[in-house]
Amino acid sequence: MNTIQKYLVRIPLTLKMITLTVMVGVGVWAVLDQILNRTVTGIFRTQLIERLNRQAPIYRLGFNRYVFTHNRLLQLLVKQQAIINHLQQQEGTIFEDMDVKYYKRPPFWFASQSIQRGFISPRFALLLDGNERVREVYLGGQMPLPPPLLKLPKYLIELSTNESYLTTIEGFPYLVTSEPVRATGEKKLGTLLLASPMDEEFLEIALAEFPQEIIVVLVRSDKPQILVSSDPEQFPVGMMLKHVDKDHLISGQEFFEWGSSEMNFKFVLLVSTREIESLTAQFIPEVRRYRLIFALVFIVSFALVMFSITRRIKQLTQHIEEFSQKALGSEKQKFQSGDELFALEKRFDRLTEEVVSSNETIRKEIKEKEKSLNSLRTAQDQLIVQEKLASLGTLTAGIAHEIKNPLNFVVNFAEQITELSEQLEEQLKTINGEQNDEELLRLLRSLHTSGTAVNRHGQRADKIIQAMLLHAREQSGETQLTDINALLDEYVKLSFHSMRATEQMFTTTWTSDFDDSVGIVEVIPQDLSRVFLNILNNAFHATHERSRAMENGFKPLIQVSTKNLGDQIEIRFWDNGKGIPKENQKKIFEPFFTTKSAGDGTGLGLSLSYEIVVQEHQGSLHVESDEGEYTEFIILLPKK
Amino acid sequence: MRKIQAMLSNGLWIVSFFMIFSSSAGAHEDGLRGPAFSDPKKIHEMPTEWQKRPVQHDSSVGKVDLSIDINQQLYPFLEPLVQQYAHEKNIKINIRESTCGRSAGKLFRKELDMGAFCCPTGDTDRLPGLRFHTLGIIPIALLVHPDVALNDISLAQARDVFQGNISRWSELGGKNIRIKPIASLHCKKRPGHWRLLLKDEELFTSKFMDVGGMPDQIALLSSTRGAIGYETLNTANRFKHKGIVKFLTIEGFSPEDTSFLLSAKYPIYRVYNITTWEGENLRNPYAEGLVNYLLQHVENLADKYTVIPPSKLKQAGWKFDGNELIGEPM
Incomplete structure (x- = not known):
């Protein structure tokens, strides 16, 4: 978390959100203001254009009517008797161009000022005689008569008759209208012709009834150039329409159809956008005011909502804290002020950690309890086994003790039989000399042999019983000078016969290689015999198992050897049984480790052996094995 | 001899005059119908100097092979064809x-090398x-405000309406609304066009509103x-963005069906003409080529623009002087 974040989390959420809302609001306000401005301007602009489009035909009709009025006025004037009489009087008179009369006030053959005000105000009114020569001219303004008007071509007079004609005179557009003056009998006496330059004044008079805020320009159709303008100061004649500034809207660019004209033009309306600016200037502040009120209401409402939310967040954090303390046993922590959401987030993170930790603890406890339970079960099994063994030991000791007495009789009497048979043979030899009955002698010798055998086997049975008694004894014995080779030989045989007696098809053979120089060693024989018996039982068991599993070619074998190493003696037990897996080699001396099925082994044999060799005799016991090949236990015992 | 020639000449004039005006008045004779065509023999007098003058384009036109002005009515119809011709001939028009x-x-x-008119010459x-x-x-339709309940009107009633003799639609079976004639006496x-309705502008009611465009x-x-006016359906369609109008059939004959006009049952129509110059210093082969091109292609476009092409007019007995239509069928 960087410095800014650290600082930020100290600020309450409500304050932060209100600040953010105000900041965003200001930004949105600015953007909306721009958009609104554009939209409002666009709407006003559209409305203005629509208004212009609606007004354009009205302006055009007004203009059209003014043009038509030229014809109407002429049609009235040419029917006046005064003008007919005047032209009739002129008929046949000699006339030179220099004789053209000019009037600055309306002549009697033309409409008076008051009538002109009701109709039109032509710039020039020309009275032409029957030969279409200009005789008299009324100047309706200060402008002098353009010379071409004095020599109007015949076709122009014809085309301008009955409908106005738009032509160009000295580079300016002129509206020309003519009407023949006829006397009774349709004789054409002359022509009354009106000519007006289509300029600012023309437009002003034509559109006098219309609002002046709309500027009218007539634009050439073939190229968008202003021909006539009602406001030549802003939009002078000759200006290209595309150069009309952005402060003016253009509309009503309709093709203006004229009855007869040499040129064609568009009737264009221009209106200043200042009206839009004015409307926008009125409208926008109002909108802003309402928006401000709305924003304030919104911010207050938002603050209240935020306050309510943060209070709920605080409550939630507090609930979590309580839950944590009560359910998970967490220590009470100081409530973090500032950003409530951040505090909740942190508290929630801590809760997660606490839950995970608690879960881990519970899991460990369960595991330990399971382990204890297993240990108890194992111990229980061991106790049962030990109890069984103890019972077996007691039983064995009892049986051995009971057998030992009769066995002593057997041995003693066998010995006596042997001795007696020897004495009897001597007596017979003394009595009969060389003539002893051969058959009797054979019987005596046979008796002697049998007695000897009974004695030998009896002794052997006695040794076994002694060993059984020794093994069954629970208490550790004291050190005695012991013939290791003899002890070893005795227990090899005991183990061998024990296995052969219990296992069918037992084919394991054993060999021994005893070093005679080993001699007599001071050991605790009953404990060491347990070691020998454990190792040998395992070896016979392993070789037998492998023998059962393998084909006939396998020869199970155990080799037992001793070796004098000077101050130590070495005892090796080698077998070609199934071997010990590498991973198990380090575990075999651990208590209760066994690979045998339940009930077959206690897992205590080798651990007990290890304890006897290493702790009681300060020797060493280790194993070498190759799984599937062999196993060899090596015992090193100090001679003293 | 000159007298004989003059007599023959005058006689021909009289015969021509009789043929033209008797045919045009035949179908709708009530004394109010104006002439449908002018006399093709009556050439406007112009000074010799003028006659010798060649065509000289307006300086604003620049250097082109042809300069043509086409009437608004004809422009949408002809402009693509003219452009196509210019492209095919690789000329600048x-x-x-x-x-x-x-x-x-x-x-x-x-x-101009060529002009175009929406009226007879x-x-x-x-x-x-x-x-x-x-x-x-092309038929000129009687156009009315969409609210006008009438769908058909007789030619006599239409003339009464434009003369101001009938001033309310209720007099014709419609709503009690004042009739407002609005059109252009251009x-x-x-001759022809609105003159086929009323021959003289003086016959139109003073309440008639003459609109320029x-x-x-x-x-x-x-x-x-309550408004009523007259224009071609093409024009009404072209300016439909200005407003929707409806048309009336005249005595049951629809302006949409050109066969009524072809058989001279439908009474009001425009004539589309184009011009070329003939004679020394005036003739332009491109203009003549364009005329032939247009005459050829107008046959294909006629149905689209509800125009009756010259071939059909000739077949139906309309009278031609060269390429110019000069009279209705007998």
């Missing part, structure tokens, strides 16, 4: 949307060396209750 009056004015000044249009070629005729120097006329017709 200046083409401008215009009016009959403007074409006439520019032809007077010999600034007028007396003042027949300039020396100028030849007219009719591309077809091309006053030419077609768009304004459509706009006013569509926005003025």
Whole structure:
């Protein structure tokens, strides 16, 4: 978390959100203001254009009517008797161009000022005689008569008759209208012709009834150039329409159809956008005011909502804290002020950690309890086994003790039989000399042999019983000078016969290689015999198992050897049984480790052996094995 | 001899006059119908100097092979064909949307190679060396405000309406709304078109509103209750953005069905003409080629623009002088 974040989390959420809302609001306000401005301007602009489009035909009709009025006025004037009489009087008179009369006030053959005000105000009114020569001219303004008007071509007079004609005179557009003056009998006496330059004044008079805020320009159709303008100061004649500034809207660019004209033009309306600016200037502040009120209401409402939310967040954090303390046993922590959401987030993170930790603890406890339970079960099994063994030991000791007495009789009497048979043979030899009955002698010798055998086997049975008694004894014995080779030989045989007696098809053979120089060693024989018996039982068991599993070619074998190493003696037990897996080699001396099925082994044999060799005799016991090949236990015992 | 020639000449004039005006008046004779065509033999007198003058384009046109002004009515119809011709011939043609009056004015000044008119040729249009070629005729429909309940009107009733003899639609079986005639009395120097309704502008009621432009006329017709006017359906359709109007059938004959006009049952129509120059210093082979091109292609486009092409007119007995339509069928 960087410095800014650290600082930020100290600020309450409500304050932060209100600040953010105000900041965003200001930004949105600015953007909306721009958009609104554009939209409002666009709407006003559209409305203005629509208004212009609606007004354009009205302006055009007004203009059209003014043009038509030229014809109407002429049609009235040419029917006046005064003008007919005047032209009739002129008929046949000699006339030179220099004789053209000019009037600055309306002549009697033309409409008076008051009538002109009701109709039109032509710039020039020309009275032409029957030969279409200009005789008299009324100047309706200060402008002098353009010379071409004095020599109007015949076709122009014809085309301008009955409908106005738009032509160009000295580079300016002129509206020309003519009407023949006829006397009774349709004789054409002359022509009354009106000519007006289509300029600012023309437009002003034509559109006098219309609002002046709309500027009218007539634009050439073939190229968008202003021909006539009602406001030549802003939009002078000759200006290209595309150069009309952005402060003016253009509309009503309709093709203006004229009855007869040499040129064609568009009737264009221009209106200043200042009206839009004015409307926008009125409208926008109002909108802003309402928006401000709305924003304030919104911010207050938002603050209240935020306050309510943060209070709920605080409550939630507090609930979590309580839950944590009560359910998970967490220590009470100081409530973090500032950003409530951040505090909740942190508290929630801590809760997660606490839950995970608690879960881990519970899991460990369960595991330990399971382990204890297993240990108890194992111990229980061991106790049962030990109890069984103890019972077996007691039983064995009892049986051995009971057998030992009769066995002593057997041995003693066998010995006596042997001795007696020897004495009897001597007596017979003394009595009969060389003539002893051969058959009797054979019987005596046979008796002697049998007695000897009974004695030998009896002794052997006695040794076994002694060993059984020794093994069954629970208490550790004291050190005695012991013939290791003899002890070893005795227990090899005991183990061998024990296995052969219990296992069918037992084919394991054993060999021994005893070093005679080993001699007599001071050991605790009953404990060491347990070691020998454990190792040998395992070896016979392993070789037998492998023998059962393998084909006939396998020869199970155990080799037992001793070796004098000077101050130590070495005892090796080698077998070609199934071997010990590498991973198990380090575990075999651990208590209760066994690979045998339940009930077959206690897992205590080798651990007990290890304890006897290493702790009681300060020797060493280790194993070498190759799984599937062999196993060899090596015992090193100090001679003293 | 001269007298004989003069008599023959006068006789021909009389026969021609009789043929033209008797045919045009035949179908709708009530004394109010104006002439449908002018006399093709009556050429406007012009000074010799003028006659010798070649065509000289307006300086604003620049250097082009042909300069043409086409009437508004014909422009949408002809402009693509002219452009196509220019492309095919690889020539430069200046083409401008215009009016009959403007074409006439520019032809007077010999600034155009070709002009185009939406009306039959007028007396003042027949300039020396100028030849007219009719591309077809098109019905003029009586257009009314969409609220006008009537769908059909007789020609006599229509004339009464425009004369002001009938001033309310209720007199014709419609609503009790005042009739407001709104139209354009344009091309006053030419026969035909509105003159087929009423021969003289003086016959139109003083309450008639004369509107200068077609768009304004459509706009006013569509926005003025009780309004009635006249224009082609093509024009009404072209300016429908100004407003929607409806048309009336005349005595049961629809302006949509050109067969009624072809058989002269439908009474009001426009004549589409284009012009070329003939004679020394005036003839332009591209213009002649374009005329032939247009006459050829107008046959294909006729149905689309509800125009009756010259071939059909000739078949139906309409009278031609060269390429120019000069009379209705007998």
